[in-house]
Amino acid sequence: xxxxxxxxxxxxVQGIQKSFQDLQVLRGVDLDVEAGSIxxxxxxxxxxxxxxxxxxxxxxxxxxxTATVHGHDVAARPGAVxxxxxxxxxxxxxxxxxxxxxxxVLVARLRHLKDPGAVADELLARFxxxxxxxxxxxxxxxxxxxxxxxAMSLVGxxxxxxxxxxxxxxxxxxxxxxxxxxxxxxxxxxxxxxxxQYLDEAEQLADRIAILHEGTIIQDGTLAELEALxxxxxxxxxxxxxxxxxxxxxxxxxxxxxxx
Amino acid sequence: xxTHALADTRALTGRSLRHISxxxxxIITTAVTPIALMLxxxxxxxxxxxxxxxxxxxxxxxxxxxxxxxxxxxxxxxRLFLDLQGGIFERFQSMPIGRSSVLWGHVxxxxxxxxxxxxxxxxxxxxxxxxxxxxVGAWFAVAGILALFTLALTWLAxxxxxxxxxxxxxxxxxxxxxxxxxxxxxxxxxxxxxxxxAWFAENQPVTSVVNTLRALFDxxxxxxxxxxxxxxxxxxxxxxxVAALAAYRRRIS
Numbered sequence: 001x002x003x004x005x006x007x008x009x010x011x012x013v014q015g016i017q018k019s020f021q022d023l024q025v026l027r028g029v030d031l032d033v034e035a036g037s038i039x040x041x042x043x044x045x046x047x048x049x050x051x052x053x054x055x056x057x058x059x060x061x062x063x064x065x066t067a068t069v070h071g072h073d074v075a076a077r078p079g080a081v082x083x084x085x086x087x088x089x090x091x092x093x094x095x096x097x098x099x100x101x102x103x104x105v106l107v108a109r110l111r112h113l114k115d116p117g118a119v120a121d122e123l124l125a126r127f128x129x130x131x132x133x134x135x136x137x138x139x140x141x142x143x144x145x146x147x148x149x150x151a152m153s154l155v156g157x158x159x160x161x162x163x164x165x166x167x168x169x170x171x172x173x174x175x176x177x178x179x180x181x182x183x184x185x186x187x188x189x190x191x192x193x194x195x196x197q198y199l200d201e202a203e204q205l206a207d208r209i210a211i212l213h214e215g216t217i218i219q220d221g222t223l224a225e226l227e228a229l230x231x232x233x234x235x236x237x238x239x240x241x242x243x244x245x246x247x248x249x250x251x252x253x254x255x256x257x258x259x260x
Numbered sequence: 261x262x263t264h265a266l267a268d269t270r271a272l273t274g275r276s277l278r279h280i281s282x283x284x285x286x287i288i289t290t291a292v293t294p295i296a297l298m299l300x301x302x303x304x305x306x307x308x309x310x311x312x313x314x315x316x317x318x319x320x321x322x323x324x325x326x327x328x329x330x331x332x333x334x335x336x337x338x339r340l341f342l343d344l345q346g347g348i349f350e351r352f353q354s355m356p357i358g359r360s361s362v363l364w365g366h367v368x369x370x371x372x373x374x375x376x377x378x379x380x381x382x383x384x385x386x387x388x389x390x391x392x393x394x395x396v397g398a399w400f401a402v403a404g405i406l407a408l409f410t411l412a413l414t415w416l417a418x419x420x421x422x423x424x425x426x427x428x429x430x431x432x433x434x435x436x437x438x439x440x441x442x443x444x445x446x447x448x449x450x451x452x453x454x455x456x457x458a459w460f461a462e463n464q465p466v467t468s469v470v471n472t473l474r475a476l477f478d479x480x481x482x483x484x485x486x487x488x489x490x491x492x493x494x495x496x497x498x499x500x501x502v503a504a505l506a507a508y509r510r511r512i513s
Contacts, residue, residue, distance in 0.1 A: 094348070
């Protein structure tokens, strides 16, 4: 393994192209992700977000272009890339027959950590799964399963984490829990690349937002930069209506609110 | 990476062994059909089958053990298929673990599970009057051949698990394997069969394996059969292993 190269961005994607048969999914993607930032890859269904993530996590080979992850070329040094990343795919990748704790211990053993049990217990606590840790993952709710899934990705503190649609199919409360987890992650210096089709999710979480459309990144910037692309908003006075989400969350009596 | 491969294989074997210990029905199911066949053949058809002086259960057991394994390995294809369907396979692929450890974990689990099923079937056979004076060495030889048979067929199951499109497809490949012992010396002596069938029965792998196991149980010399059996099994193992790794590379690239 080579040492960290802080001068380089955590991810550098240059001219990545990928086709499936006749369908050209990525037509030359360029993207830099600074170490320690959260970048949201925003795009509609089928925009190629997952394809890009799969290329960056060595699951798929690009047809053209280069990508370096943590200073390692994904095509030339996939082993070194795998040492530096973790992937949370679109569908929770947990072993349903094992308990939550056993899932974490398994990943810790596969990452060759010293004390897999302690690592598992620490992550269970961090994701509020300590009580459920002894139950089989098959008995978990969607939100718990997703939390376990993300916890499994954090075993061994990989410097770069890919989250592919981390809140897809979750209820609002579970979504907020996941968001909190992602924010905490970035606070500890982890680089996060997440894909989403929810605009509010990108707005909530990301330092920078890259919009993937028809196979290329058409815009890449901070939220303020993206907003500045449109003419300044006209000031209008309207009654502030609570959103359905506000209503739902107050009815189910949660204290966890969207931080505005 | 290779230094980790063994530890990774151990961790992944531990994982799928847990799957089995939590659904022991897979081992029971594997053993039930061969046991039912054994009961049927010994107590219903056996009276009409002339195998010479030997008691029919003694004659039948080697073939029944092979049927047990042939039906048991389908679970390897099934489990591998489920791993591929869920996200867990991709998680493993994106982690720095030995590339083939994922497969070896399933293969070693298959070995443990099938030999357990085989032990259950032998237990029932003993209750039904199966007797052998086989020495410890002969038992080791039996175990070795059954293990080799399991490994060879399991790598075929890996190919099926990696390339199947549906759950049913993943396990359907084992039906011909389960059927193969019927057209061999496992149930009836091959010289009672019509010419072409007898020729097939005498020259297919199951017959040499069955004859070897039978000779070992009967304390007879194994003669040429053991070498033919070993050649078949090692051959299938090598071809299966190479093809499985090729299917694996196709799948992950």
